[in-house]
Amino acid sequence: MTYPKLEIHLPKLHHNAKMLVEMCRKKGIEIVAVTKVFLGDPEIARTLVEAGIPMLADSRISNIKKLKEIPVPKMMLRIPMLSEIEEVIEYADISINSEIEVMERISQTALKKGCQHQVILMIDLGDLREGIWEDEADEIIEKIIALRGIRLVGLGANFGCYGGVIPEKHTLEKLVEMKKRIEQRYGIQILYLSGGNSNSLHLIWENQMPEEINQLRLGEPIVLGKEDVYDKTIEGLYDDAxxxxxxxxxxxxxxxxxxxxxxxxxxxxxxxxxxxxxxxxxxxxxxxxxxxxxxxxxxxxxxxxxxxxxxxxxxxxxxxxxxxxxxxxxxxxxNYGALLAAMTSAYVAKEIIRQPDKKEKGKFQ
Missing domain, CATH: 2.40.37.10 (Lyase, Ornithine Decarboxylase; Chain A, domain 1)
Incomplete structure (x- = not known):
């Protein structure tokens, strides 16, 4: 075998995904599995879906294209570039957005294609990456609702990826309050309250997650068995997949x-x-x-x-x-960053392990 080499243990990934799905489902939360760290590899993604993952997400449209044949919804995890909107509409069922100009172009393109594209509006709750400010919401939402090629299906927030902000119960409750206000004022249904990434998992364990949060976008806990806030391996998960x-x-x-x-x-x-x-x-x-x-x-x-x-x-x-x-x-x-780099490097050979180790076989029943 050529070295350097990255071993990818599918039974361990299946186990991690299954455990996380069951844990989150008890709290009424669905997991969106982020596939970017393994470049949207279809075999790995299919393993996660077989474990119960109901939706896949990636920030690169080239990766989402690879997932086309997997029969679950796909989410575009980065605000679409104007230059890739046609492909986003073709290959992704839903995308996160915060720029009205981008959403106007999505609507125009979707109408030309005879379809409607689903959108999650991102709200910046302090981490200072993507998202609108809370006080902009009503103005933006009025414009979104007027776009016939778009359907607003959710509100989302991101934490930790830029500013290192740790989500707290009172922070996510702002999303809940916004959802209620929007539904009452505009008579629409917000299907998803996307409460962040693996930084939000600690709120489940600490019984601090607002009940209305029903979606998390997870990558590191699935692939490395870790959460971000305490940087510890989650009990029952593998950190060597x-x-x-x-x-x-x-x-x-x-x-x-x-x-x-x-x-x-x-x-x-x-x-x-x-x-x-x-x-x-x-x-x-x-x-x-x-x-x-x-x-x-x-x-x-x-x-x-x-x-x-x-x-x-x-x-x-x-x-x-x-x-x-x-x-x-x-x-x-x-860690997650090193895995992302190793997977992206053309000089690191990738070997997929499809059967459990004999000494661990009983854990995958």
């Missing part, structure tokens, strides 16, 4: 601080070093072109990442549990 492996190409004992006059590195940074004397180091054949350096750590807790260039990952293996040799394979754990 995706595993990254790299091959050692050099092992040498060297000083811990470079020798000679120093300037910036290849990426424009001034690296900092701690004097630890002579250390045994291993170089893996992968680098910043393949991974997010800050988002990986070796599975062996006694091995540390020293740094990386475009094509070389340098590890300190002085205290490693194993006696590594050139040609050995090192397993690396990833």
């Amino acid at each position: 995706f595993c990254l492996f790299g091959e050692i190409v050099e092992i040498k004992t060297k000083p811990s601080v470079p020798i000679g006059k120093r300037g910036v590195d290849a990426f424009g940074h001034i690296p900092q070093f701690v004097e630890k004397g002579m250390r045994k180091r291993a170089i893996l054949a992968l680098g910043r072109q393949d991974i997010l350096l800050d988002g990986i750590k070796p599975k062996d807790a006694n091995v540390t990442v020293l740094g990386a260039s475009s094509d070389h990952l340098i590890l300190d293996i002085t205290d490693a549990q194993e006696a590594y040799r050139v040609g050995d394979i090192v397993e690396l754990k990833m």
Whole structure:
């Protein structure tokens, strides 16, 4: 097998999705599975749907196209570019929006195609990414309702992705209040209150989720078994459905601080070093072109990442549990950003594991 390699364990992904679907369903919440981290791969997406996921979402129309044959609704997770509206209407059933100009163009295009496109209006509740302000809502909604090629089916909010804002009960209650006001004033039904991403999961466990919130858009909890607020593995979920492996190409004992006059590195940074004397180091054949350096750590807790260039990952293996040799394979754990980078890299081989490990087989019954 070619290295670096990313193993994708479908039984573990199925398990994670099934557990999350059941957990959220008890609170009246449906999960929209975000497929962007695995580039909209149809086999992976189909596995999630078989586990009970009722809707798929992606921010790239090229990924949504790959999901065309999977018989569940698709959501465009990023505000459509004017240049891609025709494709969004063709391949996505619903899209998130906040710009009236974009929605006007969607309506015009949908009418030409003889259809109506569903829209979730995004409300900015403090994270300062996409969304309108609350005090703009009535003016915008009046304009949306007048667009015959659009149907307003939901209100949504996003948290954590830009401003790091953690959703709270009183914050999401603003969506609930807005829904009630809109339905009463305009006589329409708001089907979805999309209460954020994995940052909102903690409100379920803490019994703080408003009852009217009925949708969450989840990626990381499904693929890595983690939630964002406390950065912990969710009980009962797998955190190794995706595993990254790299091959050692050099092992040498060297000083811990470079020798000679120093300037910036290849990426424009001034690296900092701690004097630890002579250390045994291993170089893996992968680098910043393949991974997010800050988002990986070796599975062996006694091995540390020293740094990386475009094509070389340098590890300190002085205290490693194993006696590594050139040609050995090192397993690396990833956060969401590192997984996204590894999946996107054309230089990382992808291997799909379709059967459960023998030692874990009983967990997937």
